[in-house]
Amino acid sequence: MARPSPSSSLPLPCISSAEFAGCTFDYLIVGGGTAGLVVAARLSEDPAITVGVLEAGSVGIGEPGIDVPGLYGSTLGSKYDWQFATVPQPGLAGRCLPWPRGKVLGGTSALNFMTWNRPSRQDFDAWERLGNVGWGWDGLLPFYKKTEAFHHPLDNQSKHENKLLYDPDAVGTSGPVQICYATEYSPSHVFWHATLSSLGVETNEAHLAGSNVGVWTNLGSVDPDSLVRSYSTTAYYLPNASRQNLVVLTDATVNEVVLSEHEGQWTATGVRFQHEGQHHTVLANREVILSAGTVQSPQLLELSGIGNADVLSRAGVPVKVENPNVGEHLQDHIMVATIFEVDPSLANPDDLKLDKAAATAAQELYNTSKSGPLTILPNSVCYLPVSHVVSKETHESLVSRLAGLTEYAGNEKAIRNQRFDPSAKLGQIEYMFDLGNWNPAFTPDPSDGKKYATCLQMLQYPYSKGSIHIPPKGPDGSQTRVSDKPLIDPKYYYGPHGELDLDIMTHCAFFADKIAKTKPLADIVRRRAFPPEDVSGFEDLRDWVVNTTITDWHPVGTCRMGGSLGIRAGVVDDRLRVYGVRGLRVVDASIMPLQISGHLQATVYAIAEKGAEMILEDYKRDRGSVM
Numbered sequence: 001m002a003r004p005s006p007s008s009s010l011p012l013p014c015i016s017s018a019e020f021a022g023c024t025f026d027y028l029i030v031g032g033g034t035a036g037l038v039v040a041a042r043l044s045e046d047p048a049i050t051v052g053v054l055e056a057g058s059v060g061i062g063e064p065g066i067d068v069p070g071l072y073g074s075t076l077g078s079k080y081d082w083q084f085a086t087v088p089q090p091g092l093a094g095r096c097l098p099w100p101r102g103k104v105l106g107g108t109s110a111l112n113f114m115t116w117n118r119p120s121r122q123d124f125d126a127w128e129r130l131g132n133v134g135w136g137w138d139g140l141l142p143f144y145k146k147t148e149a150f151h152h153p154l155d156n157q158s159k160h161e162n163k164l165l166y167d168p169d170a171v172g173t174s175g176p177v178q179i180c181y182a183t184e185y186s187p188s189h190v191f192w193h194a195t196l197s198s199l200g201v202e203t204n205e206a207h208l209a210g211s212n213v214g215v216w217t218n219l220g221s222v223d224p225d226s227l228v229r230s231y232s233t234t235a236y237y238l239p240n241a242s243r244q245n246l247v248v249l250t251d252a253t254v255n256e257v258v259l260s261e262h263e264g265q266w267t268a269t270g271v272r273f274q275h276e277g278q279h280h281t282v283l284a285n286r287e288v289i290l291s292a293g294t295v296q297s298p299q300l301l302e303l304s305g306i307g308n309a310d311v312l313s314r315a316g317v318p319v320k321v322e323n324p325n326v327g328e329h330l331q332d333h334i335m336v337a338t339i340f341e342v343d344p345s346l347a348n349p350d351d352l353k354l355d356k357a358a359a360t361a362a363q364e365l366y367n368t369s370k371s372g373p374l375t376i377l378p379n380s381v382c383y384l385p386v387s388h389v390v391s392k393e394t395h396e397s398l399v400s401r402l403a404g405l406t407e408y409a410g411n412e413k414a415i416r417n418q419r420f421d422p423s424a425k426l427g428q429i430e431y432m433f434d435l436g437n438w439n440p441a442f443t444p445d446p447s448d449g450k451k452y453a454t455c456l457q458m459l460q461y462p463y464s465k466g467s468i469h470i471p472p473k474g475p476d477g478s479q480t481r482v483s484d485k486p487l488i489d490p491k492y493y494y495g496p497h498g499e500l501d502l503d504i505m506t507h508c509a510f511f512a513d514k515i516a517k518t519k520p521l522a523d524i525v526r527r528r529a530f531p532p533e534d535v536s537g538f539e540d541l542r543d544w545v546v547n548t549t550i551t552d553w554h555p556v557g558t559c560r561m562g563g564s565l566g567i568r569a570g571v572v573d574d575r576l577r578v579y580g581v582r583g584l585r586v587v588d589a590s591i592m593p594l595q596i597s598g599h600l601q602a603t604v605y606a607i608a609e610k611g612a613e614m615i616l617e618d619y620k621r622d623r624g625s626v627m
């Protein structure tokens, strides 16, 4: 494939959309996000393989809101965010939640909060028990290691004070994503381990090695030398941007996958896309790979005629491959943020939002010495079984309600029940503590001099499941298009499964209070500010949880692997091939069959590394059989 030479000033090659469409690639990747750029980089390691990537967003290289760790969150709602929202959620008193997703080269890895962690062994062994061969912990561990370059902390004093502990055998040291312990910590972190220890929670010295249960200090996807975010663009794309066989086109939105039919068999042969108002079709010799994420991979399948026949016919899309699982099985992490008033003398990240001079000084410090508040991420974490957090009677009553839920198919019910067994020792709930107010529903008076801290609480294995589907066609009768935002309905706290989630979250909120009121953390906490102290009974707290729960931005499952039930339970097989279509895979967060306990990005990178390896295995096998 002849390719125009890269421009000297831009990290992306100057290729026009017409030139891109004029190429026939071996592999076409839709979405240059977290997973998409991993697959692109790995496939193009072989110079004989040509790879094209279409990304709807622009390039954000050098953007401070992306690069500077302490500015996490500042790009939400910006041009780098798709700015999705859920449909009204009856379980949340009718509220619609904002659902940010990265619309930029690097996708959501450019927007996320850089937390880098892994779930427990049992989470992946559950995927394998569902019949997804090779997706157990032992199958994924090599890919976690392959993706990361872990940097050992050098400062012995910080290692000791901040408990920078890890199992050296569990981490990767030569992968593309740079991960490290922070050099500076929030003033509250020094109290974290001792406080949890007072509550009977042990420090987990090997939290990346197969169990995340316990208290530990978190890592970040940050380059320790430059102290800038390490994400899929800088880790996987930029080092390989000069490859002649890898072409990325940004600001290019894919409308649908082109499918052709021969004797009843559908094959993906390319995609239709738009760029600067021009419409094009580009062909793929071997495969189209959807890496558009949990919201948009199912959207593109549906727009291409793969999905639930009722959804497609309401949207005016002709049905090609019927599969009612497309867009279903949506599982998200939800979170509540309890706010405490704290000692105002402590350096607080809210200072940078309220005080322009403080923000300028912090920026100056970061620019000149890569130090100060803009290097700090929230790193005080703890994962616990619900049995550690609630009374024995409450636990028993939750377990008996769980036993009454019948919706799950195959092994899924047994797996979900076992997660609640105290002997399973799983991180069903995550707590995170940091200074600053994280609750969008809490709006204190900025002039009263009071300062706040947040105890976040995140449900790791939600029982409720929702869906993401394309909307029906418009009033003018025209077919639904890619620009029509998908209907995101996570069904938070809805129905018997959702109500169980709500009660778990409410019971667990009492423990957030306990954490903040236990010494030594209690020494910096003055009172609970939100919910106010007089919200003390279960029913009142439950109402507060309904009215303040937000997403933790971790949706999965909408193109999940079907395991031993195949198309009856999922969208892709365990080699990530879309059921019923040749030459089409999905590689991103949407393929996870069951939600995991942990933040998602490290796992998405590992999935993409594993997906790329499988694609290359198939490529080599086919070439071998031809030769």
Ligand SMILES: Cc1cc2nc3c(=O)[nH]c(=O)nc-3n(C[C@H](O)[C@H](O)[C@H](O)COP(=O)(O)OP(=O)(O)OC[C@H]3O[C@@H](n4cnc5c(N)ncnc54)[C@H](O)[C@@H]3O)c2cc1C
Pocket (backbone or CB within 6 Å): 030, 031, 032, 033, 034, 035, 036, 054, 055, 056, 057, 076, 100, 101, 102, 103, 104, 105, 106, 107, 108, 109, 111, 112, 113, 114, 115, 116, 117, 252, 253, 254, 255, 291, 292, 293, 294, 296, 300, 482, 552, 553, 554, 555, 587, 588, 589, 590, 599, 600, 601, 602, 604
């Ligand atoms: C605010 C926020 C904070 C988070 N914080 C953390 C954290 O601290 N730690 C952690 O582990 N995880 C975190 N996550 C989650 C994690 O970042 C995501 O789960 C992960 O990045 C998803 O990767 P993906 O490859 O599935 O999708 P994405 O990275 O979103 O990639 C999808 C790509 O496809 C592109 N695309 C979509 N549709 C089209 C189309 N039609 N045509 C062309 N391109 C298209 C998108 O623009 C995007 O670039 C956070 C998420 C959010 C939103």
